[in-house]
Amino acid sequence: MDNGSAVHETLDRNMSDGLDTLESIPDAVPVVLTEPPIEDQLAYNTLWPESHKLYGHGNELFSLCCDHEGKLVASSCKAQSAPIAEIWLWQVGSWKAVGCLQSHSLTVTQMEFSHDNSMLLAVSRDRQFSIFTIQRTGVDEVGYQLLARQEAHKRIIWSCSWNPFGHEFATGSRDKTVKIWAVERESSIKQLMTLPQFKSSVTALSWVGIDRQRNLGLLAVGMEDGLIELWSLTTRRSEDAAPGVAATLSIRLDPCMCHVSSVNRMSWRNHEMSEDSTSLQLASCGADHCVRVFEVIVN
Known part of the structure; x- marks a missing residue:
């Protein structure tokens, strides 16, 4: 074998060593986490591949909830002003934004739909709660209206x-x-x-x-x-x-x-x-x- 053939054989062997084969893939072993897993760890170790990424909020998300039929999702983010404290409504399936609900001036800390899905309750760091009426007006259309807003506590409502x-x-x-x-x-x-x-x-x-x-x-x-x-x-x-x-x-x-x-x-x-x-x-x-x-x- 000449020197050129030997070099090519060595390169081919080194390249194949870097590929994942059934023999080279390590066995799955339990992992002890000392803190919540990051996105890369979840993507590599779980079967939850990302299918959609929804854009709309100005800051990191703080609260999510879904109605009891699994057709509508509400989301909120960290906020220091009324425009950022909007609650966004998303249609499950199409994942279209179907509403922006305005009521609070600080972070909405939690939300929940009533069990008949006719109302959405939201509480906030501004010490107030809000109730919105929710009505479906079409396949991808949702009607909403602020029913009430009231200061309820002396400190943050969690x-x-x-x-x-x-x-x-x-x-x-x-x-x-x-x-x-x-x-x-x-x-x-x-x-x-x-x-x-x-x-x-x-x-x-x-x-x-x-x-x-x-x-x-x-x-x-x-x-x-x-x-x-x-x-x-x-x-x-x-x-x-x-x-x-x-x-x-x-x-x-x-x-x-x-x-x-x-x-x-x-x-x-x-x-x-x-x-x-x-x-x-x-x-x-x-x-x-x-x-x-x-x-x-x-x-």
């Missing part, structure tokens, strides 16, 4: 949640309070009650229905110190009496079961209560980078 059985909703704030509100027939907002003050800022809420006939539900309250409490709420709606709500503390979760830092978000698993179903599942995530799932036995 969280909100609708009653699954009606148009009552809860708001939680850095002022360590949770307030229950109702949308009345006259399209006005009435405060029904304030829960006893908590020991820490309220950072997460999630309301689940248990008994529709009695309008009974459980409100999970997550706090900045990582603790979680469950409150039993019974709402009253009658033509002969003003709307009202009764609240009692049902469960205060053991601190050893809770987070060691702020509870960022909570969500109840969708369920159908029956005589044979006596348990619920609640998921929570916190600033301690942990996700916890609790099973709650309903008596």
Whole structure:
């Protein structure tokens, strides 16, 4: 073999060594992450390839929510002015922007659609909540209107949640309070009650229905110190009496079961209560980078 052939053979071997073959691909091994994974890690290690990138907000996103039919997504971003604090509505499928909702002057911290998808509730760092009516006027068209905006707390409002059985909703704030509100027939907002003050800022809420006939539900309250409490709420709606709500503390979760830092978000698993179903599942995530799932036995 001459020197030229030897050089070409060496180059071919070096090039082939750099290619991924079945023999060269390393075996998959568990990876321990000490912080949330970056986009490259998710793209390389998971089966969630990006299909769309939606442009519209001026700053990094802060909150997202989807309606209960999975057809409409609302998004908000960090904001220090009213134009940036807009809420954008996106049509699922076509991913077209179908609305820009204006109400707040600072970051919208959380949003949630009512369970009949007729209203969108938003809370903000400006200490106010807003309610928008949502109407579908066509395949890719959505009508919306600001129904109410009200200053509700003395500090930042971090969280909100609708009653699954009606148009009552809860708001939680850095002022360590949770307030229950109702949308009345006259399209006005009435405060029904304030829960006893908590020991820490309220950072997460999630309301689940248990008994529709009695309008009974459980409100999970997550706090900045990582603790979680469950409150039993019974709402009253009658033509002969003003709307009202009764609240009692049902469960205060053991601190050893809770987070060691702020509870960022909570969500109840969708369920159908029956005589044979006596348990619920609640998921929570916190600033301690942990996700916890609790099973709650309903008596």
